[in-house]
Amino acid sequence: MSNSFQDALAGLAAIVGDKHVIASGADQEPYVVDWRGRYRGRAVAVVKPGSTAEVASVVKYCADRRLAIVPQGGNTGMCGAATPDDHAGNVVIRLDRMRAVRDVSPLANTITVEAGCILAEVQNAARSVDRYFPLSLGAEGSCQIGGNISTNAGGTAVLRYGPTRDLVLGLEAVLPDGRIFNGLRALRKDNTGYALKQLFIGAEGTLGIVTAAVLKLFSPPRSSALALVKLQGVAQALEIMARLRGMVGDRLGSLEIMSRSQIEVIRETVPHVTIPFELTTPWYLIVELTDALAGVDLDEPLATALADAMEAGIAEDVTLASNLAQAKAIWAVRHSVSEGNKRSGYVVSHDSVVPLERQADFVTNVEARIVAAVPHARVVMHGHIGDGNIHVIALIDRAHCQEPVTTAALVAQINEIVDDETAAQGGAISAEHGIGITNRVRLARVADPLDIELMRGIKRLLDPNGLMNPGKIFGAGAA
Amino acid sequence: MSNSFQDALAGLAAIVGDKHVIASGADQEPYVVDWRGRYRGRAVAVVKPGSTAEVASVVKYCADRRLAIVPQGGNTGMCGAATPDDHAGNVVIRLDRMRAVRDVSPLANTITVEAGCILAEVQNAARSVDRYFPLSLGAEGSCQIGGNISTNAGGTAVLRYGPTRDLVLGLEAVLPDGRIFNGLRALRKDNTGYALKQLFIGAEGTLGIVTAAVLKLFSPPRSSALALVKLQGVAQALEIMARLRGMVGDRLGSLEIMSRSQIEVIRETVPHVTIPFELTTPWYLIVELTDALAGVDLDEPLATALADAMEAGIAEDVTLASNLAQAKAIWAVRHSVSEGNKRSGYVVSHDSVVPLERQADFVTNVEARIVAAVPHARVVMHGHIGDGNIHVIALIDRAHCQEPVTTAALVAQINEIVDDETAAQGGAISAEHGIGITNRVRLARVADPLDIELMRGIKRLLDPNGLMNPGKIFGAGAA
Numbered sequence: 001m002s003n004s005f006q007d008a009l010a011g012l013a014a015i016v017g018d019k020h021v022i023a024s025g026a027d028q029e030p031y032v033v034d035w036r037g038r039y040r041g042r043a044v045a046v047v048k049p050g051s052t053a054e055v056a057s058v059v060k061y062c063a064d065r066r067l068a069i070v071p072q073g074g075n076t077g078m079c080g081a082a083t084p085d086d087h088a089g090n091v092v093i094r095l096d097r098m099r100a101v102r103d104v105s106p107l108a109n110t111i112t113v114e115a116g117c118i119l120a121e122v123q124n125a126a127r128s129v130d131r132y133f134p135l136s137l138g139a140e141g142s143c144q145i146g147g148n149i150s151t152n153a154g155g156t157a158v159l160r161y162g163p164t165r166d167l168v169l170g171l172e173a174v175l176p177d178g179r180i181f182n183g184l185r186a187l188r189k190d191n192t193g194y195a196l197k198q199l200f201i202g203a204e205g206t207l208g209i210v211t212a213a214v215l216k217l218f219s220p221p222r223s224s225a226l227a228l229v230k231l232q233g234v235a236q237a238l239e240i241m242a243r244l245r246g247m248v249g250d251r252l253g254s255l256e257i258m259s260r261s262q263i264e265v266i267r268e269t270v271p272h273v274t275i276p277f278e279l280t281t282p283w284y285l286i287v288e289l290t291d292a293l294a295g296v297d298l299d300e301p302l303a304t305a306l307a308d309a310m311e312a313g314i315a316e317d318v319t320l321a322s323n324l325a326q327a328k329a330i331w332a333v334r335h336s337v338s339e340g341n342k343r344s345g346y347v348v349s350h351d352s353v354v355p356l357e358r359q360a361d362f363v364t365n366v367e368a369r370i371v372a373a374v375p376h377a378r379v380v381m382h383g384h385i386g387d388g389n390i391h392v393i394a395l396i397d398r399a400h401c402q403e404p405v406t407t408a409a410l411v412a413q414i415n416e417i418v419d420d421e422t423a424a425q426g427g428a429i430s431a432e433h434g435i436g437i438t439n440r441v442r443l444a445r446v447a448d449p450l451d452i453e454l455m456r457g458i459k460r461l462l463d464p465n466g467l468m469n470p471g472k473i474f475g476a477g478a479a
Numbered sequence: 480m481s482n483s484f485q486d487a488l489a490g491l492a493a494i495v496g497d498k499h500v501i502a503s504g505a506d507q508e509p510y511v512v513d514w515r516g517r518y519r520g521r522a523v524a525v526v527k528p529g530s531t532a533e534v535a536s537v538v539k540y541c542a543d544r545r546l547a548i549v550p551q552g553g554n555t556g557m558c559g560a561a562t563p564d565d566h567a568g569n570v571v572i573r574l575d576r577m578r579a580v581r582d583v584s585p586l587a588n589t590i591t592v593e594a595g596c597i598l599a600e601v602q603n604a605a606r607s608v609d610r611y612f613p614l615s616l617g618a619e620g621s622c623q624i625g626g627n628i629s630t631n632a633g634g635t636a637v638l639r640y641g642p643t644r645d646l647v648l649g650l651e652a653v654l655p656d657g658r659i660f661n662g663l664r665a666l667r668k669d670n671t672g673y674a675l676k677q678l679f680i681g682a683e684g685t686l687g688i689v690t691a692a693v694l695k696l697f698s699p700p701r702s703s704a705l706a707l708v709k710l711q712g713v714a715q716a717l718e719i720m721a722r723l724r725g726m727v728g729d730r731l732g733s734l735e736i737m738s739r740s741q742i743e744v745i746r747e748t749v750p751h752v753t754i755p756f757e758l759t760t761p762w763y764l765i766v767e768l769t770d771a772l773a774g775v776d777l778d779e780p781l782a783t784a785l786a787d788a789m790e791a792g793i794a795e796d797v798t799l800a801s802n803l804a805q806a807k808a809i810w811a812v813r814h815s816v817s818e819g820n821k822r823s824g825y826v827v828s829h830d831s832v833v834p835l836e837r838q839a840d841f842v843t844n845v846e847a848r849i850v851a852a853v854p855h856a857r858v859v860m861h862g863h864i865g866d867g868n869i870h871v872i873a874l875i876d877r878a879h880c881q882e883p884v885t886t887a888a889l890v891a892q893i894n895e896i897v898d899d900e901t902a903a904q905g906g907a908i909s910a911e912h913g914i915g916i917t918n919r920v921r922l923a924r925v926a927d928p929l930d931i932e933l934m935r936g937i938k939r940l941l942d943p944n945g946l947m948n949p950g951k952i953f954g955a956g957a958a
Contacts, residue, residue, distance in 0.1 A: 108836055188835075189911055193934050428670075430670045454660070462936075
């Protein structure tokens with residue numbers, strides 16, 4: 001190790017304490033590889049500051065020495081945005097020690113948390129005062145709220161509560177020069193100039209490190225009803241959504257769709273999950289209604305709406321969950337899509353979002369084009385139909401993915417098909433997963449050059465030396 | 480008029496047509512004075528382009544000749560943000576001719592409108608397809624949606640639906656150099672890089688001109704219940720809010736509070752409004768519950784919750800509106816606060832927002848400090864208690880406001896009291912009205928210098944020559 005790196009380790013240890021600095025070696029392994037195992041980087045140190053002031057000092061120390069900084073939450077991201085690149089001089093900053101719930105107010109419906117809080121801890125802290133924090137996603141047991149904010153995480157509650165951006169009232173962040181942006185205010189409205197906090201939400205740590213936030217809470221759902229609906233197509237699912245909206249308004253909580261092929265993959269590869277219904281149609285829709293009041297009968301309007309839909313030829317078959325166990329069994333199918341896909345081959349997954357009315361054409365066209373171009377691809381789909389966000393996944397037999405170069409070419413070919421169809425339908429290539437490393441070339445290809453110019457301008461403004469999470473969103477030459 | 484101004488009139492007319500350019504003179508009067516009559520500016524021309532392309536051409540024409548541009552919506556703003564300054568070279572751009580509803584989708588719950596649409600027209604277009612656009616405010620019959628977006632307008636539906644920012648899915652804007660930012664996408668989620676559209680929302684036209692937007696629609700409220708509650712204080716109003724949330728969740732639609740002094744002013748000066756209740760307590764709360772379903776009995780839970788509150792000594796008296804006429808009579812009081820105040824003296828109004836729990840201390844302290852410093856001031860209050868936004872208004876007898884210099888000093892003195900107390904309670908000086916001209920000195924005094932530095936950086940990035948709505952938010956030396 002070079003002398004300057006030895007100096008850096010000592011300097012960082014002087015700020016956060018010896019035991020909170022991890023030098024390169026085996027102990028760094030969990031922090032320099034993304035959880036999917038697709039990216040591996042290097043770091044002179046992984047540092048765990050214990051306070052906002054320490055984060056600021058670490059950042060300033062790095063900035064003064066032109067060391068690149070990689071903020072990392074729970075390392076559960078889908079696009080490699082929290083993994084360092086291959087330069088040896090990176091400093092990974094983890095906020096694991098900053099996980100206090102500073103305040104929770106059932107009166108104001110707010111919670112103030114440090115960025116290292118695990119998402120499930122935030123949910124639990126809300127629950128402990130009879131409130132509800134709606135953000136919910138597969139990694140909620142290990143992802144950190146700072147990462148959720150930095151990636152503007154989506155999940156299964158967006159339909160009703162919006163993405164993470166809509167849940168953030170105020171935030172605190174350390175800027176690339178070590179100064180502290182103090183927007184940690186519990187204010188429901190604020191029109192004092194430009195909306196600076198919005199810059200840090202979804203910026204994937206490229207403009208600063210989110211260190212704390214004030215989040216919105218809600219009344220917990222106390223009544224619910226769930227059904228599985230069998231359908232001929234995506235258009236029918238949208239028609240059911242429209243009918244339910246007319247009947248129950250914003251009681252519509254979740255609308256998750258899966259293709260028959262998606263469920264077949266689960267049936268083949270995830271033996272511990274039983275599919276509690278027969279596969280007789282091309283599409284399957286999970287509908288959940290919720291209400292903040294206890295004792296509200298939601299089964300009746302759900303049953304009525306879906307019976308009407310069957311009569312009108314929109315739904316083919318309907319299963320109402322008559323108890324919690326049945327509801328859980330249906331959700332279990334939805335929750336094993338990632339596991340099933342991973343076991344079925346090399347996964348080329350997509351996160352496109354299109355206007356709601358365009359979803360039916362989008363999935364039809366994109367499947368036909370992928371199959372025509374790559375006949376050995378198996379196309380499966382699942383997603384959030386009320387958000388316009390159906391994940392299209394091409395599963396490739398691993399026999400076709402032995403050579404990295406061939407695999408990369410195949411992935412690029414499929415991505416291009418999906419991205420072109422997304423653009424043709426007026427959509428965007430990432431609804432909720434972000435850009436990170438995975439999608440930066442694709443973003444550069446499809447984005448309006450003016451958008452990229454404005455983004456690069458903002459990046460330069462806040463991070464003129466390009467030290468904050470370099471190589472993410474834009475590629476290495478951003479600043 | 481100088482030759483260069485004559486050239487400019489000809490050049491602008493060549494873009495938009497002769498009859499859409501108003502040269503200086505009496506015809507300009509409605510556009511160079513704000514509606515409250517507090518600011519008067521000058522303009523070489525008021526221009527009314529008919530399309531986004533024409534807006535872009537006008538802006539580029541002005542930018543090339545270093546003419547300042549003042550975007551103006553319906554000219555109903557509270558802070559002078561749409562009024563030109565005193566330089567003769569300003570070009571005011573009005574979007575009155577761009578008022579098409581381009582698309583409305585009840586399926587996707589979206590509406591696509593041009594920026595010159597009157598807010599009431601947007602509401603009506605939604606209603607025509609059995610949908611609801613919730614933004615609602617006093618000026619809705621004349622304000623334009625572009626102005627609402629540019630000022631991130633608030634109003635009476637924020638408690639449930641959020642401010643305008645939360646209602647904008649996509650937008651299109653003309654940048655200060657005449658290029659078009661094309662973010663007019665009907666997407667519910669989008670994580671492809673920085674949230675550029677957020678920059679233009681609430682920027683008061685200082686970063687570009689919003690020309691069109693895609694907005695969220697909702698299911699219309701079909702059931703409602705309304706009550707007037709008499710209270711001893713603000714703390715009690717918050718306690719009632721918490722109890723109602725526990726009982727009815729997000730059916731809580733409006734929570735508007737008025738001080739006794741506020742209602743007395745209306746009783747004295749607005750003869751056409753009858754106060755349909757006796758003034759026996761210091762505070763009055765309007766509570767409205769709504770539900771998207773028809774036929775939902777909301778009177779019962781409202782009556783129960785408020786009866787419980789009376790029993791617990793939290794509410795002093797409750798009047799349930801038993802029909803629409805009674806509800807309207809109660810709302811009429813709330814809607815005449817501005818008229819009443821204007822007739823009662825010189826109005827020094829404030830728009831502070833504080834964390835919800837701080838509102839009781841805030842109003843007590845601020846009233847005591849104003850009355851101590853300016854014994855002849857009459858302090859009245861009304862506002863949105865669920866948003867933390869109680870408007871504190873000092874009414875000054877016009878006898879004390881004969882001399883502009885004395886008046887200005889008095890206003891500054893009162894503002895300083897309110898701003899200091901706002902800061903002490905962790906609040907912000909503008910919840911919904913914005914900064915414009917009125918509040919720019921106050922913002923500079925109370926804001927974190929880092930925030931101002933970041934805002935100025937963004938301003939310079941998008942508008943390096945400082946030509947877009949100069950003198951707003953920052954004062955004239957912004958760029």
